[in-house]
Amino acid sequence: MEHEAKEAKEPENVETANGTNGVQGVLDRRLTDEEFERYSRQMIVPGMGRHGQLRLINSSVLIIGAGGLGCPAAQYIAGAGIGTIGIVDGDVVEISNLHRQVAHATSRIGTRKVDSLIAHLRAINPLPTYIAHPFHLTPQNGADIIARYDLVLDCTDNPATRYLISDLCVLLRKPLVSAASVQKSGQLIVLNCPPSPQGVVDRPCAPCYRCCFRKPPPPNATVSCGEAGIMGPVVGMMGVAQAGEAIKILASGLHLPRDRTNSGGGSSGDVPPLDEAETNLLQPTLLIYSYDLASAVGPYTFRALKMPGRRRNCFACGEGSTLTLEGIQSGQPDYVQFCGAQFPPQTGALAPEERITAAEYHAARRRGELPPHVLLDIREWEHFSFGSIEGAANVPFGKFLTKAAAIRRDGGEPEEVLPLEAREKGREAPIFVVCRRGIDSQETVAKLKELGLDYGGTRKIVDIAGGMKAWKDEVDPTFPFI
Ligand SMILES: [Zn+2]
Incomplete structure (x- = not known):
């Protein structure tokens, strides 16, 4: 019943969404027989329906990092039928990856991770368009790549790239599902969703990565030469959760930028009302998963922290921010220095x-x-x-x-x-x-x-x-x- 009601209500929101996205009419088409069969089990979930599925088919996701987070995330993104899936990674498959990077295979050691992952995804679902970006994301190439997609999954493992991705998502107005995992814990958060223009602070807006994490983690947490180590299920759990969040956002159209200049809402036809899901995302929840080898499921296995919304003085998205795409491309800010400034000064300083x-x-x-x-x-x-x-x-x-x-x-x-x-x-x-x-x-x-x-x-x-x-x-x- 709930499902029916939702379906009946959808067209108004949809029209606005499609108008913004330039894909008018896509929700009117029939599903092919194969699509119908392939996606039937998820389409009958309340809230998804045919329209949710068509939104997935017409959306595009960029997965940055084809490793421990990217592999499990990509499997479910592909399985769910997201229409266009881009993968960014400059590495090749190594044997030490395989305990957690479950989409790669022993037979593909030495091949590029993007190719290995896409081969695996095609076997799961041949219908999406897969795009390989076989290099690392940099300040120089980042904007061109991210601009082509509706939503970004940060599946990387270094702080400098995390800040770069978030800054680009702010400027290009893309929602970002960010996850991280080290050793025995993982975290997950949805950022910049729905996306608002940079600098807007006169109404509640969703935060960016910098709003939540003003400074990079202390160097010992990131560059310990123990290189931390990692448990497969921990990073896998976070990757799967990333896919889950992305599917929710895309199926409901939450990723589409809305120009809600009159925050009071009113009755203006092209200003969709804030719904509950959207309101939640304005102050998103940081999910923390802790995995203690010495204990079974315990009281702190999952924790959820409510994060604040957009920070007025955020360097990237706040009032008067001077961050620009041109600046990023020409080296401003310097991400490596920002994240490396706290590296131990002793390095190289011994006599x-x-x-x-x-x-x-x-x-x-x-x-x-x-x-x-x-x-x-x-x-x-x-x-x-x-x-x-x-x-x-x-x-x-x-x-x-x-x-x-x-x-x-x-x-x-x-x-x-x-x-x-x-x-x-x-x-x-x-x-x-x-x-x-x-x-x-x-x-x-x-x-x-x-x-x-x-x-x-x-x-x-x-x-x-x-x-x-x-x-x-x-x-x-x-x-x-x-
Ligand atoms: Zn911010």
Whole structure:
């Protein structure tokens, strides 16, 4: 019944929507026999109907990133019959992708991800038009690509690209379904939907990514050389949810920009009223999924945070914003600098005598030139458990930072940041620090000195440059580096 009522009401909204989108009349056509059969199970869901399906068929989605989020998202986007599906990704399929990037296959290792994903999608549904963009999204190419689509899914994994995508979506007035996943948690939010012109603040408008996340995450959260790791179902869940949100928006026409200059609504024929779904999106919900390996479903497995709407002084969408497409294309703002400004200043700042290459360390050890020393391996335990340099003591970087901060804050014995086996070597034993790729180890060397563990320079604290990756490249090619 509800379904019938919704269908009967639709035509008014639809006319406005189609007028805006230039696809008048598309909702009048009949579905082909194949479409009817293929989509019948979703068309009978209340609220979807034939019109919802036709809107999907006439819409286009850009999926940026063909990885852990993009693969599951794309499967459901294609299955649902979105008419045009663009995929952006510059990478090739690697074996380490396959535990989570479920649309790729062992037989396609080494092929471009966009091609691999599209082959998989065509097998699910040959009806949509698939467009491959086999390169990474950049400030130079981004606007041209995004402009061609109705809605964007951000399935990327780096902060600079996230801000770039959001800024372009603001300027091009595209709704953005943004998801992220690291290690054991994921998040999801619908942004810029329905899209409003940049700078409008005299009525409630949906926020952009910058409204919700003014600053990039702290560098340790993004560039830890442990490179975090990731659980397949966590990122998969977020990707599937992204597809779900996109389908909802497109089937109901919420993605279409509306020029609601008289916010009171009134009876103006071409100003559609704010409906409940739209009102919700003006202050969208951030969904957070936490996946604790040590527990079954718990009270904090899913959390939902209500986010504020458009921020008046937002750099991208707020009042008086100077962000432009031309500016972005010519390098303003500088996304890498914006996201990298907080990178550890210690990187590259160590003196030459505070660093040793993996090959030099190995050679000195073999020749017996090194005194008894501490070899501190600060990779996550999961990495350490696959293999380490003989005699290494493990303290995961995150735990080390927490402990170091506690000692600085509350006082305490600085030596206690070291594991017991390291302390037993004595305070004069030099410390060599190794991590995965040689980034966290530099910060660790600096922190150990801040704590005074170099005892005024009498004890050497040295970074093994390039980490265990360099160890594998320079010393032991059989080392199981992950
Ligand atoms: Zn904003």
